[in-house]
Amino acid sequence: MSSSVIDFIATEARFGAQNYAPIGVVLSRGEGVWVWDTEGNRYLDCLSAYSAVSQGHCHPKILAAMVEQAHRLTLTSRAFHNDQLALFYEEIAALTGSHKVLPMNSGAEAVETAIKSVRKWGYEVKGVPDGQAEIIVCANNFHGRTLGIVGFSTDPETHGHFGPFAPGFKIIPFGDAAALKKAITPNTVAFLVEPIQGEAGVVIPPAGYFTEVRQLCTANNVMLVLDEIQTGLGRTGKLLAEQHEGIEADVTLLGKALSGGFYPVSAVLSNNDVLGTLRPGQHGSTFGGNPLACAVARAAMRVLVEEGMIENAARQGARFLEGLKDIRANTIREVRGRGLMLAVELHPEAGRARRYCEALQGKGILAKDTHEQTIRIAPPLVITSDQVDWALERLASTLTQDFS
Numbered sequence: 001m002s003s004s005v006i007d008f009i010a011t012e013a014r015f016g017a018q019n020y021a022p023i024g025v026v027l028s029r030g031e032g033v034w035v036w037d038t039e040g041n042r043y044l045d046c047l048s049a050y051s052a053v054s055q056g057h058c059h060p061k062i063l064a065a066m067v068e069q070a071h072r073l074t075l076t077s078r079a080f081h082n083d084q085l086a087l088f089y090e091e092i093a094a095l096t097g098s099h100k101v102l103p104m105n106s107g108a109e110a111v112e113t114a115i116k117s118v119r120k121w122g123y124e125v126k127g128v129p130d131g132q133a134e135i136i137v138c139a140n141n142f143h144g145r146t147l148g149i150v151g152f153s154t155d156p157e158t159h160g161h162f163g164p165f166a167p168g169f170k171i172i173p174f175g176d177a178a179a180l181k182k183a184i185t186p187n188t189v190a191f192l193v194e195p196i197q198g199e200a201g202v203v204i205p206p207a208g209y210f211t212e213v214r215q216l217c218t219a220n221n222v223m224l225v226l227d228e229i230q231t232g233l234g235r236t237g238k239l240l241a242e243q244h245e246g247i248e249a250d251v252t253l254l255g256k257a258l259s260g261g262f263y264p265v266s267a268v269l270s271n272n273d274v275l276g277t278l279r280p281g282q283h284g285s286t287f288g289g290n291p292l293a294c295a296v297a298r299a300a301m302r303v304l305v306e307e308g309m310i311e312n313a314a315r316q317g318a319r320f321l322e323g324l325k326d327i328r329a330n331t332i333r334e335v336r337g338r339g340l341m342l343a344v345e346l347h348p349e350a351g352r353a354r355r356y357c358e359a360l361q362g363k364g365i366l367a368k369d370t371h372e373q374t375i376r377i378a379p380p381l382v383i384t385s386d387q388v389d390w391a392l393e394r395l396a397s398t399l400t401q402d403f404s
C-alpha cells in the first residue's frame with residue numbers, strides 16, 4: 001500500500017468512531033460492476049454496497065436525473081408540495097402494485113415507520129387495547145440500527161449495552177410457520193420478516209414457508225410486513241422476493257437500490273389501510289419525499305426495468321450459483337443463493353471468511369464476510385456472463401487455498 005492509502009486509513013481511524021472494520025482498500029471511482037482504488041487498481045464489486053448499487057456504480061441515467069433535478073429544486077420539506085413526489089408515488093405504485101406509499105430516507109426509518117403504522121392500525125382498525133400491540137419478528141433478523149429496531153435483534157453485538165428497549169416484540173425462529181401460529185395472540189398486529197435473511201448469511205426459508213405465513217396472517221388479521229430493503233428491486237431475480245413464493249405482503253419495505261446508490265431513499269408500501277391511519281402531524285421526515293430523492297428513485301426504478309436488470313439477475317444468478325456449486329474445495333460447507341444474492345459458507349476449520357475476502361481483494365474482487373464463516377456475493381445486477389466466469393475463476397482459486 002502506498003503512503004497516501006495508509007494516510008486515508010489512519011486518518012479515518014484517528015478521527016472516526018470505530019463502528020466498522022472495512023477491508024483495507026480506499027476506493028475513489030466506480031462504473032458499472034467495477035470500482036477503482038486510489039492507486040488505480042480495479043476490482044469487481046461483489047457487495048454492491050449491501051445491494052444499494054444494484055443498477056451499477058454511477059449509472060449514467062440516474063446520474064443525469066440527479067444532476068438535472070439538483071439544478072432545479074432539491075428540498076421543499078413536506079410543508080409544501082413538489083412536482084416530483086406525485087410522479088414518484090404513481091410510478092412506484094404501478095411498479096409494485098401498491099396503493100399507498102410513505103417515503104423516508106434510510107432503510108431503518110422505513111422499518112420504524114412500518115412499526116408505528118401497524119401499531120396504529122392495530123389500535124384504530126383491529127381494535128387492540130391501547131399499549132398492548134404485539135409485533136412478531138424472527139431470530140437472526142436484521143432490520144437496521146435504530147433503538148427501536150436493535151431492541152428486537154438477537155445478535156448480542158447489535159443490542160449489547162444499548163438498552164433499555166421498547167417492549168412489544170416477540171421473537172420466533174425464522175422459517176418455522178408452526179412457531180408463528182403459536183406466537184399469534186389477539187393483540188398481534190404484525191409479523192415483520194425478511195423474505196431471505198441477508199445479514200444472517202443469505203438464509204433461505206423452506207419452500208412453502210411464506211405460503212403458510214400468508215395464510216396465518218390472513219386468518220388472524222395480522223399484517224404481514226416484508227422487509228425487502230435488501231431482497232427487493234430485482235436482487236433475487238424477481239422485482240420482489242415475495243413473488244418467488246406467490247404471495248403478497250400487506251406492507252412492503254424498500255430502500256437501498258431504490259436510489260441506485262446515489263442517495264438514501266426508502267419507502268413503505270401498503271396494500272390496505274395501514275398507512276391510511278396516519279393523519280397530518282403524526283409522522284414525518286424533513287428529507288423524506290424530497291424532489292431530489294424522488295427524481296433519483298424514479299430514474300433508478302426506470303433503468304431497472306428498461307435495461308432488463310431483473311431478468312439479468314435471474315440469469316446471471318443461476319450461472320453464478322451453478323459455478324459456485326461446481327467448485328470442489330474442502331473449505332466450502334454450503335453454497336446458497338437466489339438471483340444475485342449469494343453466499344459461500346465455509347467450514348469452521350477453514351479459517352475466518354475475512355481472510356478469504358482479503359485474498360479475493362488481491363485478485364481484484366471485493367466481497368465482504370458476514371458472521372465469521374460466510375462470504376457474501378452480491379454484484380450489481382448488470383453483471384455479464386463473462387464477468388461471472390471471471391469472478392468464479394478467482395473464487396475457485398481462492399477457496400481451494402487454506403487459511404486456517
Ligand SMILES: *Cc1c(COP(=O)(O)O)cnc(C)c1O
Nearest residue numbers: 106107108142143144227229230
Ligand atoms: C440494510 C437493511 C436495512 C437497514 O437499511 P439502512 O438504510 O442501513 O438503515 C433494513 N433491513 C434490511 C433487510 C437491510 O438489508
